[in-house]
Every structure is written in C-alpha cells, then in structure tokens.
C-alpha cells in the first residue's frame with residue numbers, strides 16, 4: 001500500500017469510491033468483467049453484518065436453510081411479471097457434464113421460484129404455517145454497468161422467504177422485516193435510512209408491494225439499501241402453494257421475500273468516508289482499535305511494546321490489533337489505518353509509558369481535537385465510551401447531512417434544480433407519467449414514498465393534480 005493521496009471526494013466522488021475500496025483492500029476486480037473478489041477485510045465487514053442481522057432474524061422467529069443455485073429455466077417462466085423482470089439478467093446453463101441439457105438451468109438471480117416449488121411440497125395445512133426461512137447465499141444477475149459492491153454480476157446476500165395464512169400476516173411480516181433492516185442500518189451501521197413504499201414502476205417483479213430503506217450517500221445520491229416484498233398470492237398461485245384452512249377449504253398461501261446484500265458495504269463506505277479514506281462504524285468495524293507503538297531505540301522499543309501488549313490484553317473484549325511491524329514508520333501506519341477506517345487509534349511512546357498513559361486519536365474527528373491522553377487505569381471504560389461516542393457521532397453527522405440536503409420543492413422548476421444537489425421530497429399524484437417525465441428531464445427517479453408523511457402533500461409537483469402523498473425524487477445508484 002502506498003501513501004499516495006486518494007482523489008478527494010469533491011473532485012471525483014466515484015473515483016474516490018473505487019480507490020478507497022481497492023486501497024483499503026475491501027475488494028478487487030475479478031477476471032470476469034463485472035465480477036468482484038471480496039478480500040478478507042471486506043469480508044470481515046460482511047461477517048459482522050451477517051452476525052448482527054442473523055441474530056435479528058432468529059429473534060423474529062426465522063430459521064436458516066440452503067436452496068440450490070441451479071433452477072430449472074421453466075420455473076422462472078411461471079410468474080409472468082417475474083420472468084419479464086429477470087429474463088434480461090439471467091445466466092443460463094445449457095451444457096452439463098459435456099452434454100447438452102434437456103432443460104436449460106438458470107443460475108439463481110433470486111430464489112422465489114425454487115423456494116416456492118419446495119413450499120408447495122412442504123405446506124399442506126394451516127398447521128404448517130407460517131413458514132419463516134432465510135438463506136445466506138450468492139446470486140447472479142447479468143448487469144451491464146457494474147460497480148464494486150453496488151452492482152456486480154455476482155453478489156452475496158440473504159433472502160428471506162415466508163408463507164402465511166392470511167394477507168394481513170404477510171403484510172405484517174413484510175413490514176416487520178423492513179423494520180429489522182432499518183434498525184440494523186441505523187443502530188449498527190449508523191446509516192440513517194428512510195423507510196417507505198416503492199412506486200408501482202419501482203417494485204420487485206412479481207410483488208404486490210415493495211418497501212425499501214433508502215440512504216443518502218455523501219454525493220447526495222440515494223442508495224436502496226434493503227427491500228421487503230409482499231408477494232400476495234402471485235407466487236403461491238404460480239407454484240401451487242396451497243393449504244387446507246381452518247374450515248377445511250383449500251386456499252393459496254400469502255408469501256413474502258426480503259433481502260439485504262453486500263451492496264450495503266457500499267452504503268457504509270459512501271455514508272461515512274472522507275478524503276482520508278474509510279470511516280467504519282465501531283459496531284461493524286473488523287478492527288475497532290489499532291495500537292501503534294512509537295520508539296526510537298531498542299530499549300524504548302522493549303518498554304513500549306510491553307505496554308502495547310498490556311493495553312491489548314486489557315482491551316480483549318474489543319476487536320483490537322497491535323501494529324508492531326518494525327519496517328514501517330508510525331506515520332505510515334497512521335495513514336494506513338486511517339485509510340482503512342479503524343475507528344480508534346492508540347499511540348504509545350516512551351513518555352506515555354512513563355506517565356502510565358496512552359494517546360488516543362478518533363478517526364471521526366481529524367487533527368488535534370480528536371486526540372486525548374488517557375490513563376492506563378481507566379482504559380477499558382474510556383475506550384468503550386469513545387467507541388459509543390464515535391458510533392453516535394457518525395449517525396448524527398449522517399442524519400444532519402441527509403436533512404440538510406433534503407428539499408421540499410413546490411414547483412417543477414425548483415424540483416429540477418434541487419435534484420442536482422440533494423433529494424426532493426415532493427407531492428406526487430402517483431401517476432407513472434409524472435415519474436417518467438422527471439426521470440427524462442433530470443435522471444432522478446422516485447426512491448420511496450416515506451412512511452413519515454408529516455409534511456402535508458397538496459398538488460403534484462409535476463402535473464399540478466391533487467397529490468395525497470410526498471415521494472422522494474433523487475438520483476440513485
């Protein structure tokens with residue numbers, strides 16, 4: 001890793017994003033165009049995301065399972081909207097074991113079809129419901145324009161698939177999981193997402209209703225960061241998922257699906273990062289604290305390293321690392337760990353050892369203001385407080401940024417202006433023509449109709465017809 005400066009965000013945000021990912025060693029380009037290799041440091045973030053989400057899934061009654069990656073192509077064709085939505089992105093296997101297959105197989109772009117097929121077999125009676133299954137998996141969608149983490153041919157995610165007795169239960173589940181995602185995003189990743197409903201044109205292929213969480217990135221673009229779909233009876237009818245109800249009458253189930261992917265790592269990078277590189281929220285950071293020993297002579301080295309090891313032992317309840325590489329200077333190490341977004345740095349030099357203290361430096365507050373000397377005796381408590389303060393500060397900053405860059409244009413002229421510098425929370429009549437017009441004129445799309453409708457609607461910002469709700473128009477990833 002070189003100490004060369006990263007392209008500043010203000011100069012070229014997208015170049016900044018790519019450089020941070022490559023130089024922080026989160027991911028790399030694979031030999032197949034559009035595929036990505038997730039490197040250990042990036043995967044460690046994903047593992048922390050997995051742990052915290054998986055606990056939330058289990059707490060809400062879900063269990064994990066694994067379904068196959070190969071799906072008979074005919075399955076994809078059973079639900080009309082689903083096939084239209086996904087056909088252009090399918091990878092199809094036609095040869096297996098050197099022979100042409102009788103029926104082509106698709107590499108799963110998502111698993112509603114194969115899981116629906118299995119649910120039809122497993123569900124007979126209302127006593128079998130609800131079925132609440134999640135799987136951690138990789139999926140393939142043949143995207144034309146790709147970006148590391150944000151849009152790649154293959155990506156990693158979890159997909160929950162549930163089946164219920166009633167429409168109400170399915171809707172409750174869909175909303176419950178959206179809440180789980182929002183709780184994770186806000187409280188673990190410090191990404192202040194907005195919960196809302198997708199417009200008709202933006203909903204999942206085959207869903208009755210799609211909900212999403214949307215985050216504002218530092219360039220003010222929106223990033224859809226997780227989705228939850230109420231599939232109604234569409235897939236149940238396509239796959240004959242039926243059950244005998246309490247009156248012994250055969251009914252179709254009501255199903256849902258919901259997913260959050262490695263795309264969320266992109267959300268973390270672009271919500272918190274700065275010109276020095278990544279800033280990771282302490283709750284998800286693979287390394288929460290890095291200890292850098294500072295010395296000039298061998299005698300100093302001995303004393304300083306001993307103290308560093310002692311600090312490491314004291315902080316064993318945190319994810320802590322001593323950077324004892326002898327061949328790098330402390331300055332080089334500072335830059336490297338800043339680039340890699342470690343929330344808290346602890347410096348220990350001979351004077352600190354004498355004082356029985358250490359110097360701490362917060363990644364979220366650059367320069368002198370973020371530095372503080374703390375006594376060894378209080379180190380566990382102080383570090384815990386720092387990490388909490390950093391986590392809270394990241395969420396506060398990101399929330400403020402989002403609010404400062406969310407505008408409420410009342411005229412179409414205003415809307416066209418503000419979508420170049422932020423989000424437009426505008427009254428919308430709900431008609432697709434108005435959505436299309438905004439997209440053609442400004443490239444902004446409807447992101448979601450926020451649940452929070454505390455600002456009164458009025459007249460559609462595009463056509464002037466009465467509007468019942470406000471929608472977020474924004475340029476999006």
Ligand SMILES: [Zn+2]
Pocket residue numbers: 428429430431434460461462463464465
């Ligand atoms: Zn309109």
